[in-house]
Amino acid sequence: MARLLPDEWLLRLYIAATYAFVPLAPVALRRRLGRGKEDPARWREKLGEAGLARPDGPLIWLHAVGLGEVLALRGLILALAKQRPDLHFLVTSSVRSSAQVFARNAPPCTQHQFLPLDAMPFVRPFLDHWRPDLSIWAEQDIWPGLVVETHRRGIPLALVNGRMNAGAYASRARVRSVYAALYQRFSMIFAQDRDSARYLEALGAVAPVPVTGSLKASAPVLADQPEERGRTGRAVEGRRLWCAASTHQEDEAVVLAAQARLFAADPHSLLVLAPRDPVRADSIKDAARALGLGVAARSLGEVPGPGDAVYLADSFGEMGLWYRLCPVVFMGGSFGPVSGHNPWEPAHFGAAILHGPNVANFAADYEDFAKAGASHQVNDVPDLIKALGAVDLVETGSSAKRLAVSRLTVADDLAVRLLSLLPDTEAQDA
Known part of the structure; x- marks a missing residue:
């Protein structure tokens, strides 16, 4: 004993x-x-x-x-x-x-x-x-x-x-x-x-x-769904995709406001919004529609039409699908008290990583990303819009993938x- x-x-x-x-x-x-x-x-x-x-x-x-x-x-x-x-x-x-x-x-x-x-x-x-x-x-x-x-x-x-x-x-x-x-x-x-x-x-x-x-x-890397990726990819072909992952209410206020401006300027823009808690789907739809944004919901089997600016990824276990489809990912939890979520998952897919100012829970990780030129911090809606239009996003994503691969051991x-x-x-x- x-x-x-x-x-x-x-x-x-x-x-x-x-x-x-x-x-x-x-x-x-x-x-x-x-x-x-x-x-x-x-x-x-x-x-x-x-x-x-x-x-x-x-x-x-x-x-x-x-x-x-x-x-x-x-x-x-x-x-x-x-x-x-x-x-x-x-x-x-x-x-x-x-x-x-x-x-x-x-x-x-x-x-x-x-x-x-x-x-x-x-x-x-x-x-x-x-x-x-x-x-x-x-x-x-x-x-x-x-x-x-x-x-x-x-x-x-x-x-x-x-x-x-x-x-x-x-x-x-x-x-x-x-x-x-x-x-x-x-x-x-x-x-x-x-x-x-x-x-x-x-x-x-x-x-x-x-x-x-x-x-x-x-x-x-998160699991792939090749058949579903093919179907979804065809449905959004020609759209300019970006993803907001593991979001909370404070993040959504920023990303939806940014998407409202982006969609007004370019109707091909499509935000894939994957909330941390899909149970909040209805309140997110309401927030998007209050800004005049059309929303299609994944959980209802919907696919985004030409008038939809937001694809609500309110389903579990599909982040590997979204990270493979979206070349830019905003990591949620970074505009509120949650203090950040994991940037390594999207980095494995070569996504350019964006995040808000509050990342205390992953401070060392985001510091490594910043040093490697693999992420951009955004502090408000104009910052986010500017970052989404940056000319170096492809290189940022490549740097993120190199960093992620280097840490696999x-x-x-x-x-x-x-x-x-x-x-x-x-x-x-x-």
């Missing part, structure tokens, strides 16, 4: 308190189900009920909370599998959309489940069923009950792609003893950048925390270190 760590009373209190939530958990999940936030066929996975059989052989369990974080794990999975072809992988996440998109982009020998809620009556059946040989957590999302019980069972823990800004650190520092007790259970912790490493160390991670760069840079060295945590299966067989 793993030894108890000092200064853990808050952690113990948290785990004890979660038992009070157990009777309410099915009720809360059913309410979310009614709002479309849970998968009707799979929501009970969050109660620790496995939806799939455990594969035979060594299993690595990787967890990330949402869509971007889950997709970033694909490069690491491929790097691990390249060195250990006998491995199987379980990926867990919490957000419904992450499962839908991951299903189209999952590496071989990889299964997906929703993470169980963090109470022992749900955690223990999950671990009993899957019996992972190694547990890898990504970025910021760690759950105390799951970490404690995984460690108690002697399963090695690692944290990769660790990311933390000053605000996140300040909120966690109020309960530093909890994070210290959790981080001390991890055999390895790796950070995306030096600031994140410093904050992790201040919260109790064993120093020095190695800096590996972002795993998002090493993720393979980021996960290889990390995989070697993580595999050292696996039990020695040859020794066990002997």
Whole structure:
């Protein structure tokens, strides 16, 4: 049995308190189900009920909370599998959309489940069923009950792609003893950048925390849909396409205003708008129509006609399609408090990357893009219109692709270190 760590009373209190939530958990999940936030066929996975059989052989369990974080794990999975072809992988996440998109982009020998809620009556059946040989957590999302019980069972823990800004650190520092007790259970912790490493160390991670760069840079290209790409490409042939990806309301106010001016000057202009949350489709249509813009919606099977200025890509799992069709991509989350989204995905397709001023969550990544001449920052509607008409967009896209290709091996060295945590299966067989 793993030894108890000092200064853990808050952690113990948290785990004890979660038992009070157990009777309410099915009720809360059913309410979310009614709002479309849970998968009707799979929501009970969050109660620790496995939806799939455990594969035979060594299993690595990787967890990330949402869509971007889950997709970033694909490069690491491929790097691990390249060195250990006998491995199987379980990926867990919490957000419904992450499962839908991951299903189209999952590496071989990889299964997906929703993470169980963090109470022992749900955690223990999950671990009993899957019996992972190694547990890898990504970025910021760690759950105390799951970490404690995984460690108690002697399963090695690692944290990769660790990311933390000053605000996140300040909120966690109020309960530093909890994070210290959790981080001390991890055999390895790796950070995306030096600031994140410093904050992790201040919260109790064993120093020095190695800096590996972002795993998002090493993720393979998103899946293609050749037949659908052909159909859609024919429908928009002759149009000047640009994409606004992973947008939020603040981004949409800017890109729609820019598109209104572009379309008035050139009716061949077409904005492919892919919101971060397609549930907001109706409000986006209203905003576009208020500016006099015609809208066709992907989810309704519509294709843009000559009078449509916006193609609303309100469907999951098709960003690989849009990035292949659009030579210029504005990355959302950069005009509001979200503080940016992942630029590496469109870069792999040679898209010129545009973004707003708020990219704190990807500050190091966007700094690399700027240094490589692979992106342009825009601060308002006139800036965006100017950038979309820049004569160097083709070269900007080429620079983005070169940069993305140069980072594909980021996960290889990390995989070697993580595999050292696996039990020695040859020794066990002997």
